[in-house]
Amino acid sequence: MNLAVKDPKVKGALDHLRAATQELHAAISDAAAKRGGDIKADLATIPQKAKAAAESLKSSMGAQNEAAKKHLSEAVTHLEATNKHAAESLKTSGAAMHTAVKNALTEARAAAQKVSEAVAATRSAQSTAKK
Amino acid sequence: MRNYIAVVFNDTGKAYDALHALWTLDDIGGVTVHGTAVVHRDQWGAFQVDTKETHPALATAIGVGVGALLGALAGPAGAAVGAAGGAGIGAATGGVVGVTTDLVRADNRDQAAYETRLVVRNGQSAVIADVSEDSTTAIDSRMRELGGVVYRRAKSAVQDDTWFDYPYDYPYDPYLYPYEYIPPAYAY
Numbered sequence: 001m002n003l004a005v006k007d008p009k010v011k012g013a014l015d016h017l018r019a020a021t022q023e024l025h026a027a028i029s030d031a032a033a034k035r036g037g038d039i040k041a042d043l044a045t046i047p048q049k050a051k052a053a054a055e056s057l058k059s060s061m062g063a064q065n066e067a068a069k070k071h072l073s074e075a076v077t078h079l080e081a082t083n084k085h086a087a088e089s090l091k092t093s094g095a096a097m098h099t100a101v102k103n104a105l106t107e108a109r110a111a112a113q114k115v116s117e118a119v120a121a122t123r124s125a126q127s128t129a130k131k
Numbered sequence: 132m133r134n135y136i137a138v139v140f141n142d143t144g145k146a147y148d149a150l151h152a153l154w155t156l157d158d159i160g161g162v163t164v165h166g167t168a169v170v171h172r173d174q175w176g177a178f179q180v181d182t183k184e185t186h187p188a189l190a191t192a193i194g195v196g197v198g199a200l201l202g203a204l205a206g207p208a209g210a211a212v213g214a215a216g217g218a219g220i221g222a223a224t225g226g227v228v229g230v231t232t233d234l235v236r237a238d239n240r241d242q243a244a245y246e247t248r249l250v251v252r253n254g255q256s257a258v259i260a261d262v263s264e265d266s267t268t269a270i271d272s273r274m275r276e277l278g279g280v281v282y283r284r285a286k287s288a289v290q291d292d293t294w295f296d297y298p299y300d301y302p303y304d305p306y307l308y309p310y311e312y313i314p315p316a317y318a319y
Binding site for chain 2: 021022025026029030033106109110112113116117119120123124127
């Protein structure tokens, strides 16, 4: 896999958060690629990662413009759902587990999308301010 | 402005160079890339989408979703054909899955005024992306340097064409990778 996420040391807070949600999606999709028992070991850390990402987003919202805040708020909702579905996948097996993994992946994708939209809103506002 | 783009190349390697270039443009802040996928059409006309090894149900969903998006990029008529024919696009997880489909042809004269004329010919590859861009110059210039032909439709126009209900803002977003994913076979 070649996952080119941004270096959090040289990017802003929003880029760091975006990288976190991208990595979360990558981790779930990599886990989903596995067959058999290994999948649960890979999923074990997902609920905690989703929760941590949601908390980081919440704490960063104050510094963002209104458009970005709206996107980040929606991202938090998706991350909380990711956490819920990932936790459910650890307690279930068979078809129920696969459904939970699929739902977690969908929610993680939506969270990454919303953070990306927040990044775009911030860049657009900065671009407008420069003109 | 929020747009879907398709950039068509004669060479698969160039398509992955373009994918990397798009994410590099995002990295420097010139555009914001929300998601990408790479689609190939083999010499017999079969489409395939490069995805990670994954559960078969997910792979099928990706094939259907990206197929529908290709149809939507071809214009209003293509949206209906693409949604119906999207299942013909296989999600290639190492092997080749897929059947021949002509869903992205825009050669009907009556449709021409509405079409972007997106055509992916046999043997060609296309990078599909969902982007936010203040100007089309950055992407167009870079893709031209790489030998690609850029097709673009406003995301709002694609949404207007979408005739089926879907629980998300847009039906295609879940099928594009939200980061630069390059399969091992094409990795640098």
